[in-house]
Amino acid sequence: MSIAIDHISKRFGAYQALDDVSLEVPTGELVALLGPSGCGKTTLLRVIAGLESADSGRVLFDGVNATERHVRERGVGFVFQHYALFRHMSVFDNVAFGLSVLPRRQRPHRAEILRRVEGLLELVQLGYVANRLPGQLSGGQRQRVALARALAVQPRVLLLDEPFGALDATVRKELRRWLRRLHEELHVTSVFVTHDQEEAMEVASRVVVMSRGRVEQVGRPEEVYDRPATPFVARFLGDVNYFDLAPGEAQVLALAGGGWGGAPMERGASVAYVRPHDLLLRRSAGDGGAVPATVREVRPLGPTVRISLQRAGDQGEVEAAVSRDRFRAEPVEPGDLVYLQPLAAHVFPADPVAPQPGAN
Amino acid sequence: MSAQPYPATVTAEPRALRWLLTAIALIFLALFLVLPLAAVMTEALREGWRAYLAALANPDALAAVRLTLFVAVIAVVLNLVFGVAAAWAVAKYQFPGRRLLLSLISLPFAVSPVVSGLIYVLVFGAHGWFGSWLAEHDIQVIFAVPGIVLATLFVTLPFVANALIPVMQEQGTDEEEAAVVLGAGGWQIFWRVTLPNIKWGLLYGVILCNARAMGEFGAVSVVSGHIRGLTNTLPLHVEVLYNEYSFVAAFAAASVLALLALVTLVLKTFVEWRAARDPAAASAHHDPHTAGVLS
Numbered sequence: 001m002s003i004a005i006d007h008i009s010k011r012f013g014a015y016q017a018l019d020d021v022s023l024e025v026p027t028g029e030l031v032a033l034l035g036p037s038g039c040g041k042t043t044l045l046r047v048i049a050g051l052e053s054a055d056s057g058r059v060l061f062d063g064v065n066a067t068e069r070h071v072r073e074r075g076v077g078f079v080f081q082h083y084a085l086f087r088h089m090s091v092f093d094n095v096a097f098g099l100s101v102l103p104r105r106q107r108p109h110r111a112e113i114l115r116r117v118e119g120l121l122e123l124v125q126l127g128y129v130a131n132r133l134p135g136q137l138s139g140g141q142r143q144r145v146a147l148a149r150a151l152a153v154q155p156r157v158l159l160l161d162e163p164f165g166a167l168d169a170t171v172r173k174e175l176r177r178w179l180r181r182l183h184e185e186l187h188v189t190s191v192f193v194t195h196d197q198e199e200a201m202e203v204a205s206r207v208v209v210m211s212r213g214r215v216e217q218v219g220r221p222e223e224v225y226d227r228p229a230t231p232f233v234a235r236f237l238g239d240v241n242y243f244d245l246a247p248g249e250a251q252v253l254a255l256a257g258g259g260w261g262g263a264p265m266e267r268g269a270s271v272a273y274v275r276p277h278d279l280l281l282r283r284s285a286g287d288g289g290a291v292p293a294t295v296r297e298v299r300p301l302g303p304t305v306r307i308s309l310q311r312a313g314d315q316g317e318v319e320a321a322v323s324r325d326r327f328r329a330e331p332v333e334p335g336d337l338v339y340l341q342p343l344a345a346h347v348f349p350a351d352p353v354a355p356q357p358g359a360n
Numbered sequence: 361m362s363a364q365p366y367p368a369t370v371t372a373e374p375r376a377l378r379w380l381l382t383a384i385a386l387i388f389l390a391l392f393l394v395l396p397l398a399a400v401m402t403e404a405l406r407e408g409w410r411a412y413l414a415a416l417a418n419p420d421a422l423a424a425v426r427l428t429l430f431v432a433v434i435a436v437v438l439n440l441v442f443g444v445a446a447a448w449a450v451a452k453y454q455f456p457g458r459r460l461l462l463s464l465i466s467l468p469f470a471v472s473p474v475v476s477g478l479i480y481v482l483v484f485g486a487h488g489w490f491g492s493w494l495a496e497h498d499i500q501v502i503f504a505v506p507g508i509v510l511a512t513l514f515v516t517l518p519f520v521a522n523a524l525i526p527v528m529q530e531q532g533t534d535e536e537e538a539a540v541v542l543g544a545g546g547w548q549i550f551w552r553v554t555l556p557n558i559k560w561g562l563l564y565g566v567i568l569c570n571a572r573a574m575g576e577f578g579a580v581s582v583v584s585g586h587i588r589g590l591t592n593t594l595p596l597h598v599e600v601l602y603n604e605y606s607f608v609a610a611f612a613a614a615s616v617l618a619l620l621a622l623v624t625l626v627l628k629t630f631v632e633w634r635a636a637r638d639p640a641a642a643s644a645h646h647d648p649h650t651a652g653v654l655s
Contacts, residue, residue: 049541051537051540051541071540071541072540072541072543072544072545076541077541078537078538078541080534080537080538082534084534084535084537084538085535085538086535086538086539086552086553086556087535087557088556088557089556097539097542097544097552098542098543101539101542101543101544101545101548101552102543149538149542150541150542152542153542153543
């Protein structure tokens with residue numbers, strides 16, 4: 001089932017949680033709502049589920065207006081951030097709940113419920129804990145029970161609120177991959193909320209980046225990463241360095257290989273956003289367009305080496321990331337003078353209002 | 361460095377001090393709790409079992425027991441409904457006047473029971489606001505059972521609600537939301553999700569409420585009129601007998617009340633123990649209002 005969000009706004013007192021949000025989720029996709037806390041992503045998810053009502057706008061399921069439909073009748077599966085398992089019920093009863101509350105005429109037979117619940121527990125690889133209480137399970141197990149419970153009612157849409165937020169790093173990675181495979185198997189339209197860009201990139205087929213109640217960009221993971229539509233997206237999806245470009249100050253910074261479209265610089269003050277791994281460290285100034293900087297610190301970090309640099313003329317700090325091989329071929333040490341040149345950059349007009357925090 | 365033995369814990373007190381503190385607590389308990397209880401039993405049995413049982417079998421005593429049970433049942437049932445509704449409203453919703461409602465629920469704890477009784481005399485008594493209307497329709501509230509029920513309700517009102525509010529607040533609304541998304545209706549959610557989650561808190565509140573309902577003296581004394589065999593509850597019966605110097609009978613009735621207190625204590629401890637052991641319960645809870653249960 002496809003979901004359409006049509007000009008949804010929602011306000012909590014003085015706080016604008018959703019500001020005229022429109023969004024399409026095609027059938028069978030696995031979409032991530034990505035943004036910092038307070039960006040409205042969870043509110044949007046709850047509006048889709050019907051747990052929250054919008055002040056204005058419509059929610060359409062398969063093109064049919066579902067805005068007034070009660071949450072009970074929306075046919076959605078919802079996985080809560082803290083799972084919200086029924087603590088006094090066994091795992092089996094938790095999963096069976098959605099089936100057991102159906103009106104008598106629609107309710108499957110006891111044997112059918114048993115078969116379906118066992119099938120679901122098999123699917124989430126938890127058949128062996130069917131008789132335990134949620135309190136006796138690990139975080140990852142609870143998460144999977146919550147998923148099985150949501151799937152039991154055969155929802156046409158699956159909504160997940162920070163599905164991996166409360167798990168430790170190893171379990172989280174494992175469950176991400178598992179969720180992806182599960183989605184490939186079931187192909188139910190799914191939307192999940194996350195503040196973790198890596199998670200969104202790895203799991204989702206489409207990413208919706210949100211900020212301050214608005215949608216900043218929608219696209220495939222590599223799209224939003226490689227071609228950020230707004231400075232916010234560039235900042236939020238991974239670390240980034242800022243290079244101020246004054247108007248007319250051409251060729252202060254140029255792309256390596258000369259592939260720089262100088263156009264943005266002519267329009268007024270702008271900022272070039274450069275990812276740490278898109279920075280080239282050179283020993284010589286070359287034919288211009290490189291920025292001089294001093295190496296401050298070198299930190300090997302797994303497959304890459306992070307290098308902190310101080311730009312000449314007190315123009316701020318820069319983070320670069322080079323591969324181990326490259327570092328071995330061209331090592332630098334603290335105190336070295338190098339010239340920085342971007343391999344790729346995203347140029348946006350300088351916004352006097354927007355904060356310019358350090359690389360994050 | 362010399363090998364000095366470390367104290368068992370950082371906060372360990374000298375052994376003598378620990379013994380002293382324990383002794384003070386025990387002596388205090390013995391003087392003010394155990395001794396009076398023992399006194400009640402000895403006085404009740406002073407003239408032997410026969411006199412004790414005869415005092416209890418007295419028609420007025422039996423009527424007092426019946427009335428006490430009757431009032432307690434009504435108070436508990438009504439408080440059950442009110443307590444769950446009030447706790448639900450306060451714990452699961454935000455609305456204007458929520459804080460006021462919270463304060464009002466605990467108000468009966470702050471008001472002297474005698475005053476609570478007087479309120480009803482003022483409102484429903486012969487010279488009260490509704491006195492003439494009630495007289496016209498031949499309804500008697502004060503110096504009759506309805507007045508006793510009302511007074512008891514007033515003083516027992518906080519127990520169930522106060523036992524439930526912290527439990528419900530801690531649990532939040534997540535499970536209810538999960539249930540409604542899964543298609544459950546309002547009653548299904550209440551019976552299958554909310555109630556099982558609050559059962560220990562509810563039971564705890566009911567036990568305390570019941571104990572107070574049976575033991576209430578002040579408020580009931582004001583509205584009852586002390587009509588023997590009709591409007592005397594067990595605590596009032598004790599007083600009446602005592603004032604008549606029928607000590608054995610008075611203490612026999614008092615021993616029944618003391619027994620009820622002990623049963624309450626055992627039940628309360630059992631519920632706390634079970635709630636703490638229940639793997640489904642998030643945590644054991646404690647009610648601050650354990651004092652003044654059997655006043």
